[in-house]
Amino acid sequence: MTPLMQAGLLFALMLALMAVRVPIAIAMFIAGAVGYVEQAGWGPLAAFLNTQAFARFASYDLSVIPLFILMGNFATQGGLSRALFEVAAALMARARGGLAMAAVVASAAFGAICGSSIATAATITQVALPEMKRHGYSGRLSTGTLAAGGTLGILIPPSVPLVIYAILTEQNIAKLFAAAMIPGLIAMLGYMVAIALYVRWVPGHAPDHDEGEMPRLTARALWGVGPIALIFLLVFGGIYGGWFTPTEGAAVGAAATFVAALARRELTFAKLGQCFYATASASAMIFLIFLGADLMNGALALTQVPNQLAEMVAGWGLSPWAVVGAILLFYVVSGAVMDELSVILLTIPIFFPMVMALDFGMPQESVAIWFGIMVLMTVGFGLLTPPVGLNVYVVNGMAPGVPIAESYRCVIPFLASDVLRTLLLFFVPPLSLWLVGFVG
Numbered sequence: 001m002t003p004l005m006q007a008g009l010l011f012a013l014m015l016a017l018m019a020v021r022v023p024i025a026i027a028m029f030i031a032g033a034v035g036y037v038e039q040a041g042w043g044p045l046a047a048f049l050n051t052q053a054f055a056r057f058a059s060y061d062l063s064v065i066p067l068f069i070l071m072g073n074f075a076t077q078g079g080l081s082r083a084l085f086e087v088a089a090a091l092m093a094r095a096r097g098g099l100a101m102a103a104v105v106a107s108a109a110f111g112a113i114c115g116s117s118i119a120t121a122a123t124i125t126q127v128a129l130p131e132m133k134r135h136g137y138s139g140r141l142s143t144g145t146l147a148a149g150g151t152l153g154i155l156i157p158p159s160v161p162l163v164i165y166a167i168l169t170e171q172n173i174a175k176l177f178a179a180a181m182i183p184g185l186i187a188m189l190g191y192m193v194a195i196a197l198y199v200r201w202v203p204g205h206a207p208d209h210d211e212g213e214m215p216r217l218t219a220r221a222l223w224g225v226g227p228i229a230l231i232f233l234l235v236f237g238g239i240y241g242g243w244f245t246p247t248e249g250a251a252v253g254a255a256a257t258f259v260a261a262l263a264r265r266e267l268t269f270a271k272l273g274q275c276f277y278a279t280a281s282a283s284a285m286i287f288l289i290f291l292g293a294d295l296m297n298g299a300l301a302l303t304q305v306p307n308q309l310a311e312m313v314a315g316w317g318l319s320p321w322a323v324v325g326a327i328l329l330f331y332v333v334s335g336a337v338m339d340e341l342s343v344i345l346l347t348i349p350i351f352f353p354m355v356m357a358l359d360f361g362m363p364q365e366s367v368a369i370w371f372g373i374m375v376l377m378t379v380g381f382g383l384l385t386p387p388v389g390l391n392v393y394v395v396n397g398m399a400p401g402v403p404i405a406e407s408y409r410c411v412i413p414f415l416a417s418d419v420l421r422t423l424l425l426f427f428v429p430p431l432s433l434w435l436v437g438f439v440g
Contacts, residue, residue, distance in 0.1 A: 010299060025342075035303070065160060066279055077274060078267045085128050099206075104148070108152045110228075121391045143402050147389075175369055293345035
């Protein structure tokens with residue numbers, strides 16, 4: 001059996017286990033263990049697990065993940081989302097489809113202190129969906145907008161997938177966060193344009209003239225978003241100002257968000273316990289995926305397929321841009337059957353060395369950062385497309401009476417916006433790299 005066939009069988013086993021609803025981390029672990037035993041035996045597998053698990057989980061850099069997740073949970077349970085939506089709705093009140101645009105703006109702002117797509121979608125939906133329904137927005141437009149807006153939770157820093165990419169590729173987290181700023185803002189503006197076009201081309205899903213009482217821009221509302229702005233400036237200003245590392249910044253952000261939540265008097269003891277439980281649950285899931293992906297990648301390394309793929313691609317004589325384009329298409333397809341964290345953990349160890357061996361006419365660090373942003377843009381497609389589409393499932397589950405097919409129909413304009421944004425960032429790398437030059 002050739003190494004390529006062995007690797008193909010390992011992926012087939014992993015996908016078969018996933019198809020019967022085995023958790024992704026366990027599916028990767030089992031497939032990796034089978035491949036390792038088949039090629040090296042039980043002894044080397046035991047030795048690998050004995051050393052790899054400790055080496056992976058003892059990494060100080062990994063502590064940034066639960067800290068950013070905890071920061072997002074404090075923001076979610078502390079009621080910081082309602083103030084964001086009220087201000088955004090007041091600012092967008094005069095625009096047709098203004099409440100839908102406000103939901104996108106609120107999602108972007110909440111994502112700046114959350115770092116999770118699912119948490120952003122669920123939190124903003126709780127606040128925005130009743131208001132959109134009351135003002136005459138259709139279930140299709142409401143759920144589609146909120147599902148798409150939730151993806152901004154990982155596009156605008158802090159971003160957990162981007163942290164994982166930085167750890168896997170040994171890149172500077174602060175520089176990756178800076179690189180994601182402009183693409184994240186482009187994503188927000190693109191979604192707002194998609195809404196503006198949709199409500200005009202497909203009438204009946206948003207009121208022509210909102211006759212209901214819209215939220216007003218009051219001093220109290222502005223005061224409510226003040227803590228969020230301060231937290232963002234404190235965390236990222238401190239990181240880029242050299243006052244503390246990204247891990248320390250995450251700890252400071254979590255503490256500041258906790259204080260802000262307490263000040264709003266919405267963080268009860270029950271909600272506080274939920275914050276820590278949700279953080280522990282999400283962190284355990286991510287770390288278990290780390291272990292499963294490490295074992296799967298170890299088995300693939302024994303087959304020498306990653307090196308063979310690199311040599312094969314080099315032998316084809318394709319341009320570096322064509323190679324990256326093919327990789328990004330792979331991420332779009334794989335995102336439809338796997339979550340973004342699993343895809344990144346499983347494939348970056350294979351694709352990253354291949355990309356870094358290509359000549360793009362840019363410094364190596366710039367290529368690594370640009371490629372990370374492109375990966376982040378494309379894995380997000382899976383959050384909106386079936387059969388995974390986690391954001392769509394979460395938002396639709398909070399909207400009784402709205403068929404999920406209707407929600408999927410409305411994410412199409414947002415996916416079109418995603419495609420245009422991805423192409424723009426692909427052909428114009430300076431958009432992602434401009435702010436990086438200001439990070440020391």
